[in-house]
Amino acid sequence: DDSEEVTLIAPAAVALRGVGGNSGSSLRRKVLAGLLAAALATAALVLAAKGARWQPRGVAVQKQAADLIFAEELVRDSRVCEWEVIWPTGVHVRNGPSIYTSAIGVKAQKVRMFGQQDGDWVALSKERGFVLIKSGDYVLLERISCPSTAAAPASAAKPVRTEAPRAAPAPTPAPPPAAIAAPKAPAKAARAADERAAAPAKEPKEKHGHLEWEVVSLEPVNLRLEASTSSLILGTKRLGDVVVGTREGGWLRLWHHTGYLPLSLDGVVQLEERPVVYARLSGSTCASAGRSPIKDAAVCEAAATTLDLSNTSVQLAAVSLFEE
CATH class of the missing domain: 1.20.58 (Methane Monooxygenase Hydroxylase; Chain G, domain 1)
Structure with missing residues (x-):
């Protein structure tokens, strides 16, 4: 040249x-x-x-x-998978990986999203927020597919095109055990709704085996990892504290929390059931209806599930039918 x-x-x-x-x-x-x-x-x-x-x-x-x-x-993004909402009433998108963080959105049934699994949560990759994968025995999300890490080096060695959406789809992995059990959730929810409708108006009813319990012991009650007095102590509950859980023998297994509380200890009652029923008020306030609002976050979450309001904001004001 x-x-x-x-x-x-x-x-x-x-x-x-x-x-x-x-x-x-x-x-x-x-x-x-x-x-x-x-x-x-x-x-x-x-x-x-x-x-x-x-x-x-x-x-x-x-x-x-x-x-x-x-x-x-x-x-680099091989751990990001595609997920689909399978819970009939949808799921919350929360500000952090905890049910006690604020809800910043809602995903309806059959909506798909991309995210990386973090324990029982999915951290969304294309937007801000976390979505719960399952709650107890009830599956909320199903994993659809994940990118194949084996196919990536071949693409780098012999590039063909740069359009990501048109890349060859990765093989769908075998569904996890939780996803196989997912179809049972709507049937259980329907049976629970029928039982609730057939019950007397003011009869305390359990939702998925959960009821409110109140600490009545004057001394702090130890929250333990297992249902044993020799198990690791995770924390304490004091007089007047309200918890939600399921009775297992002489213990209460907490709902949405790890740990067990003894119902009685050395013949002294530690916890008592709270006779409450939840209701949703529309167009009125708790004061005008003569009812008491729920102030505890865990109890509010349980009430929302009882009323099948898991896909709505807590601002719908689930309340107790009894004055407290």
């Missing part, structure tokens, strides 16, 4: 030497300016032609680099 430029500029140098020997300084300056202008214009045309000729190679290199970058991103 440099030889072409020398060939074009060399005649101008020879001509200048010839003119310098036969003419005055004024004529030499004019001829010099003209020849230099012509040489520079010709060189610019040659460089422009080269640029046009090189451009396709540059585009090909850029496309190959884009393919490699896409393959690298696919490997």
